[in-house]
Amino acid sequence: MGPDGRGAVLTGDRALLSVAQMAVADRLTVAGGTPVPVLMGAAGSAVARIIADRWSPGRVAVLCGPGDNGGDGFVVARRLAEAGWDVQLSLLGAPDRLTGAAAHNAALWTGPVAPLSPAVLEGATLIVDALFGAGLNRAPDRRVAALLAAAAAQAPIVAIDVPSGVMGDTGADLGAVAASLTITFFRKKPGHVLLPGRTLCGETVVADIGIAPSVLDRIAPQTWENGPDLWRDALPLLHPTGHKYTRGHALVWGGYPMTGAARLATRAAARAGAGLTSVAVPPQALPIYATALTSIMVRPVTGAEDLAALLSDGRITAHLIGPGAGVGDATRSTALAMLATGRAVVLDADALTSFAGDPAALDRAITGPCVMTPHDGEFARLWDTTGDKLHRARAAAARSGAVIVLKGADTVIAAPDGRAIVNTNAPPTLATAGSGDVLAGLVLGLLAQGMDAFDAAAAAVWMHGDAASRFGPGLIADDLPGLLPAVLRGLSA
Numbered sequence: 001m002g003p004d005g006r007g008a009v010l011t012g013d014r015a016l017l018s019v020a021q022m023a024v025a026d027r028l029t030v031a032g033g034t035p036v037p038v039l040m041g042a043a044g045s046a047v048a049r050i051i052a053d054r055w056s057p058g059r060v061a062v063l064c065g066p067g068d069n070g071g072d073g074f075v076v077a078r079r080l081a082e083a084g085w086d087v088q089l090s091l092l093g094a095p096d097r098l099t100g101a102a103a104h105n106a107a108l109w110t111g112p113v114a115p116l117s118p119a120v121l122e123g124a125t126l127i128v129d130a131l132f133g134a135g136l137n138r139a140p141d142r143r144v145a146a147l148l149a150a151a152a153a154q155a156p157i158v159a160i161d162v163p164s165g166v167m168g169d170t171g172a173d174l175g176a177v178a179a180s181l182t183i184t185f186f187r188k189k190p191g192h193v194l195l196p197g198r199t200l201c202g203e204t205v206v207a208d209i210g211i212a213p214s215v216l217d218r219i220a221p222q223t224w225e226n227g228p229d230l231w232r233d234a235l236p237l238l239h240p241t242g243h244k245y246t247r248g249h250a251l252v253w254g255g256y257p258m259t260g261a262a263r264l265a266t267r268a269a270a271r272a273g274a275g276l277t278s279v280a281v282p283p284q285a286l287p288i289y290a291t292a293l294t295s296i297m298v299r300p301v302t303g304a305e306d307l308a309a310l311l312s313d314g315r316i317t318a319h320l321i322g323p324g325a326g327v328g329d330a331t332r333s334t335a336l337a338m339l340a341t342g343r344a345v346v347l348d349a350d351a352l353t354s355f356a357g358d359p360a361a362l363d364r365a366i367t368g369p370c371v372m373t374p375h376d377g378e379f380a381r382l383w384d385t386t387g388d389k390l391h392r393a394r395a396a397a398a399r400s401g402a403v404i405v406l407k408g409a410d411t412v413i414a415a416p417d418g419r420a421i422v423n424t425n426a427p428p429t430l431a432t433a434g435s436g437d438v439l440a441g442l443v444l445g446l447l448a449q450g451m452d453a454f455d456a457a458a459a460a461v462w463m464h465g466d467a468a469s470r471f472g473p474g475l476i477a478d479d480l481p482g483l484l485p486a487v488l489r490g491l492s493a
């Protein structure tokens, strides 16, 4: 951190700002008395400070673009040269085309400005990518792409704001190369956490450049990066006087012959803290479930009357159907019966696919708290897949009235009111059979205890990732429920 306290690496506050919202933050800061050239100076100085903290002086190639991202690059070049670095700066476009703060800071650079070419990479031990940032609006042309590829082969790349070629709002890759480190300002954008942007950024660091957090009151962000501080206070606490019914009763619809999925989900629901967990099964599956489950009650259900009697038990506070349920009318009608209770319902896997092509049936039936947990394939069978992941999940949540958990290595949790959370702690080991069944069970277990659907979904997704990270390589879904006590201890520490 510099003497003025600027350039500090910001932690905390998980809000994600769109490119347009970031521009509002800039404008409010300028309106508050910080001229843009000063803001750019703070940005470039913060980048230089963070670089100097990590690398010892050497030859650095600074690749500047035609806009303010390039302007940041001129500040970085000046600051590193002042600190004794051998700086080779090159610019895309003519210097006299620079305008505003970029022109101002380019004028303060007293070294040579070479035209953009691979020659500037000669001998460089570090590259600064100041070509494009928030203003990227098309794929970099072949010449720029070739230069970036050469740069990546030459030395580590430090990207300013975003790696050139990554779309800030979506993380889409328009021809970027991977950076080792990306330094952005004030808050991350969705492109820093959605894939492939997150991967292309390498490590992402957020620098304080003097923008006051109070601007967030005006911006009112609706998107966050997932983490316990978003929902920890909403986690069901163990009330000393609580008995099993105050911790809710979770009901799982048990499939047959694919019984493993429902068993994983019931274990996860119980481990998430549901006071009572039971699984409703067809009579022929009773012996399989009964021998496999001990503290979890197994309820044989034969026919619609039996089901209606079971669902009429007001002590059941949350339902899950989908894992191993089978695709077809039976699953569809059971899901509709659960939704008709008006109590919390989780729809996953086969329960989603049973409504393929008929999302309106779900829109009509969802009247109470509901969380749907599709992967991309299940999502595509139900809803419109145009647009980026945040847009798609938000649209499905808005139309259905349910919380949508659109799964992946960058799972998006979207609420009907437009709020959305991007999850970033899922290790690749979670791509294993049954992992989704456990996640659905975790959501169920938290809903059963009365947690709000959006909070429960975000917490469950994070816990799921944390459990897997604690286990490491060799993970199978069966390992996950047993890891919840450690996850919960970590959350209550």
Ligand SMILES: NC(=O)C1=CN([C@@H]2O[C@H](COP(=O)(O)OP(=O)(O)OC[C@H]3O[C@@H](n4cnc5c(N)ncnc54)[C@H](OP(=O)(O)O)[C@@H]3O)[C@@H](O)[C@H]2O)[C@H](O)CC1
Residues within 6 Å of the ligand: 022, 023, 026, 039, 040, 043, 065, 066, 067, 068, 069, 070, 071, 072, 131, 132, 133, 134, 135, 136, 137, 138, 139, 140, 141, 160, 161, 162, 185, 186, 209
């Ligand atoms: N957010 C902050 O607090 C601050 C951010 N800063 C930096 O400002 C940039 C954003 O600057 P901007 O000028 O809006 O945009 P870029 O510099 O990213 O892009 C410049 C122009 O480049 C053209 N463009 C876009 N894509 C391409 C392409 N693929 N090939 C060629 N040219 C391209 C485009 O202009 P056109 O007229 O050609 O469309 C862009 O406008 C932000 O990222 C931060 O680094 C401030 O410096 C400090 C505060």
Ligand SMILES: [K+]
Residues within 6 Å of the ligand: 069, 129, 130, 131, 132, 133, 159, 160, 161, 162, 163, 164
């Ligand atoms: K950049």
